Amino acid sequence: MKRLSRRHVLAAGSIGATAALAGTAACSDPGADGADAGELDPSADVTISIGDQPTEDKPDQRAAFDERIGEFEAAYDNITVEPSTEMWEAQTFQAKLAGGTLPTVMGVSLTYSYELIENGQLPDMTPYLEELDLVADLNPLALDNVKDADGSIYSIPTGLFSVGIAYNRAIFEQAGLDPDTPPATWDDVRAFAKQIKENVPDVTPYAQLTTNNTGGWMLTTMTYSNGGRVQDDAGAEAVMGQETIDALQVLHDMRWTDDTMGREFLYDQEALRQAFAGGTIGMALQAPDCYFTVVKDYGFDPASYGQGQLPQGGAGNNGTLTGGTLKLFDAKATANQLLAAARWVKFYDFEKYYDEAVALADAESAAADNSPVGLPGLPPVSQDVYDRYLTWIEPHINVPLEQFAGYTASTLQLIAEPPAATQQTYAALDPVVQQILTDEGADIAQAVADANTAVQAIIDQAAR
Structure with missing residues (x-):
């Protein structure tokens, strides 16, 4: 079992642990042999399931999500994505985790990080994130909350609040x-x-x-x-x-x-x-x-x-309470599935921070759909990366930032x-x-x- 240091790093502390999770069953993909099975082959054909697909009562958001899946599959023709509307709910998460019914990757509360790592319910994602060159530019305060005492990374923080x-x-x-x-x-x-x-x-x-x-x-x-x-x-x-x-x-x-x-x-x-x-x-x-x-x-x-x-x-x-969202990866997934799932997270959640054209396209699309652009918050990437991103999308920011002045x-x-x-x-x-x-x-x-x-x-x- 990986043990965590109790460093408290996000100003007053690290993002806390979650409810004790019964059992040691991992998430999904029944029948997978786990990340230790087989050599990593980035070009191998692989199928992954991804959670957080908007439900049918939100047709515009669902269409935009599905469009991104199409773009992802076009960019990585060896990866097949099976979307799922599975979303984190505190009351059902433990049972679904133990039952192995969750997708290969999905968003959950950051409070689960420590408990899942300590229980051996998360795979070591360090080699996959390094393969994708995704570590250096992540928000270091957030990243410290998904590591064990040895510095291994088990998840990806995608949102802080x-x-x-x-x-x-x-x-x-x-x-x-x-x-x-x-x-x-x-x-x-x-x-x-x-x-x-x-x-x-x-x-x-x-x-x-x-x-x-x-x-x-x-x-x-x-x-x-x-x-x-x-x-x-x-x-x-x-x-x-x-x-x-x-x-x-x-x-x-x-x-x-x-x-x-x-x-x-x-x-x-x-x-x-x-x-x-x-x-x-x-x-x-x-x-x-x-x-x-x-x-x-x-x-x-x-x-x-x-x-x-x-x-x-x-x-x-x-002071005030802080928390966030992380991407939960299936501990039973194969190495190729984990790499593909991490690649999806980088594509869907982070690409806009590194590619000006993607940032602009994303902002333009969101603005056209009357979705908020430039909403204040704590960024999942380093401040330098985030500041650059904000300069890219500035023409499309449609959130009345002055109405958040008391917060920012x-x-x-x-x-x-x-x-x-x-x-x-x-x-x-x-x-x-x-x-x-x-x-x-x-x-x-x-x-x-x-x-x-x-x-x-x-x-x-x-x-x-």
Whole structure:
């Protein structure tokens, strides 16, 4: 088993580990002998399956995805691609991983990196990435989170994010708030929500994610904003304290004292974004990719979208949660399949960063399809490579960047997700948030104490 150093490298830390994964079964391609079987032959005929194909209810995105597959197969006539609509879902991932039903490559949360490597559930991708000359220009902070202690690379980070606050600029204006000034503190959030309630009574001033692990995810984020942690840096101890109590107290007071959280308290990511796009939510904790979803998928007016940094509590300037996406490769795939899958990732996710013509074509196509171009975020490539890319696509950037100024100007510390059994930790915290929002008399301190006990049991189980 490969062991990882517990270096915490993404500002305050490395991207954390995920839920403990039962069993050692790998992903897909039943019958494959694994990457150690056979010599690597880049020209050999090979078939791979790739996940994340848009579903049929998104015909434009699906057509664009399929077109890229055609271009890829034309460029590499020895590779046959079988697309799959399989996408990562926290609630089903472990079972599908153990059942061997996942594609050769697909995107999953970066929180899975450490646990999968430690469990021997990822192939060593170092030789394939070196073969494709893909290592040197990747974002080094992200790359360190998919390595073991020996420096071997097991995945490819393709996206990074940090959590901020999304807000509806039109609702701000209706409420008499400055749409160019997002809330900087949790006191601001409460005050802004009260003003929205008073002046725009038919909307929910502030909404909170609470289900499908997102409640724990955002409670962790709020804990960070107050200067606390959910686990210690080693992922050995649950350490929620006053900072988590304070986070829950804010939610309790907004729900029960201020009445500024509406009547819906069972939001997952999709449901909240749909409601936001419908113009019924004033503010919610989100990363900037929320803009893509609400504008592209749900028709939200770009002029009404605003993004600020994560509101801070306590003394302020405490930090925000960061995470991302990685490409999961099938540990049972052959060497030729792994090389082909890595080649697909380089083609689909990274080619635009290295080829100006591809960057321009991609930007032009996205703009023509009314997809966001130039959305702010943390790049998967080095800053020099990313800056060059932005100069290439500048004529086609259609995202109102000035409406993200409160986010892009942030200097908050980026804090990694809890390093042990991340998704299980989040799942254990979902009901804590739900309890506070549905039981006015809930004992917050006791709820946090009970949560520490539950998370500690999860940590201990993951360490066995």
